[in-house]
Amino acid sequence: MSKNDRPGDFSLWSIAIPAFGPSLLFGIGEGAILPVIPLSARDMGSSLAGAALVVALIGIGSLVSNIPASIITAKFGERVGMVGAATLSLVALLLCVFAHDLWLFGLGVFLIGAASAVFNLARQSYLTEAVPPFLRARAMSTLGGVGRIGLFAGPFIGALLIHLVGLSGAYWVAAIAVAGAGAVAWSLPDLVSSQGPAPSGPGPTIRSLMVAHRHVFLTVGIGVLLVSAVRSSRQVVVPLWADNLGLNPAVTSLIYGLSGAIDMLVFYPAGRVMDKKGRIWVAVPSMALMGISLLLMPLTTGAVSLLLVAMLIGFGNGIGSGLIMTLGADYSPRHGRAQFLGIWRFLADAGGSSGPAILAGLTAAVTLSFGVAVTGLLGLAAAAVLGYSVPRNKPQHR
Incomplete structure (x- = not known):
């Protein structure tokens, strides 16, 4: 075990x-702008x-920008990448505030997604470079958990300013x-790798x-795709099913909020389990x-039975916080x-x-309950793929 792999030589608190x-x-x-983007589009x-398409532009902007983002980060470095992304996001938000045409507003939303990528x-x-491997899962879980805390708090902070100045208040927040x-x-701080100097050359x-990592992409990568499909669908499933049961919006919001609270409470213990026991001990149960x-x-x-199921969904999603990032860091050269x-x-x-799109298509073609059940089967398929792939492709810390 190298110095950087010994517990006690590095603390997450230091960064x-x-x-x-x-x-x-x-x-x-x-979190502040997500609830108001469709309202702004309607205005x-x-x-x-x-309006639904405008909201989808965030995801589309992120999707098409991932590969260019990787090239930018590789060329200019992580710190410059984050500062540049924040600058682009700031410009995009100002565009949303002052836009009077829908197409210009949509462009701003698209650029917000690109900046987030x-x-x-x-x-x-x-984090992959700065944190030693023995703390990697805890670092990634904390990263995911902190982002979720921000998403949870953002709408409340945005609501305060919306009350004072109108919809534009959310964008100013x-x-x-x-x-x-x-x-x-x-x-x-300047990036000092925990794993020694990086190889030189182009x-x-x-x-x-x-090509070099096609086996990982076709095994664990497929599992990651399924995980993301289920996670994104679960954000739509709870309010849709609550509406199907005839619950009023206040009860629906309470159920959704409690599910999100459970989600936020378990991210660090899950990261510790991944570091101590292995990724598989969280990936499959989640x-x-x-x-x-x-x-x-x-x-x-x-309401009661839906609340219990929603909280179980929140727990399952919460223990998987940082899972995709951890696996990506493990396998990255x-x-x-x-x-x-x-x-x-x-x-x-x-x-x-693709997750919400599959749910919407199945709901339109059959019923909502059928679409929800198929989404559940995708979750079990993700567990099976990760259960099969992760132990057989256990990465060696580089």
Whole structure:
């Protein structure tokens, strides 16, 4: 065991504010604007379908920007990548505030998604290099958990300013938050790798990385795609099923909020289990619990039974906090790490975009309960794929 692998030689607290502070602020900004983007689009004359499309532009912007983001991060470095992403996001938010045309507003939303792709990839790459392998899962779980705390708090902070100045208040909250994230990222200490100097020479191409690591992408990568599809669907499933049961919006919000609270409480213990026992001890239970919960949801008949299932979903999702980032860090090579993580995040975003689309298609073609049940089966499939792939491709810490 090397010096950097010995517990006690490194503490997450030593990089807590510079590493996790920007993620908290970025999460607050995103949480503040997500509920009001469709309302802003409607105010500009958009139809309901058009407003939904505008919201989807965030995910589309992130999806198409993952590979370019990896090239930018590899060329200019993680710290510059995060600062640049915060600057782009700030410009995009100001565009949203002052836009009077729907297409200009949509462009701003798209750029917010593109900026988030650069920011998320750069912060993951930074932590992968800076944190020793024995703390990696805890670092990634904390990173994911802190982002979720920001997403949870953002709407409440945004609501306060919306009450004072109208819908634009949410965008000003986000602008202040991402400006703060950029400032904290700028103060990041110079990156000193916990794993020794990186190999010199020109970096590998995206194509060469895909060929060299095709087995990982076709096994664990497929599992990651399924995980993201289930996670994104679960955000839609709970309010849709609550509406199907005839619950009023206040009760629906309470159920959704309690599920999110459970989600936020368990991220660090899960990361500790992944570091001590192995990734498989969290990956399989997380997706199995979510799959079983989603299969149980069509059997719920009222607020109490739906609350119990929603909290189980929140627990399953919460213990998987940071799982995708941890697996990506484990399998990423030292030479070409940013580009590898760009491909990894592309797979995750592709799954995140396809999950709600699959649910919507099945609901339209059959019924909502059928769509929810199939989403549950996708969760069990994710557990099976990860259970088969992760132990047989256990990475050696580089």
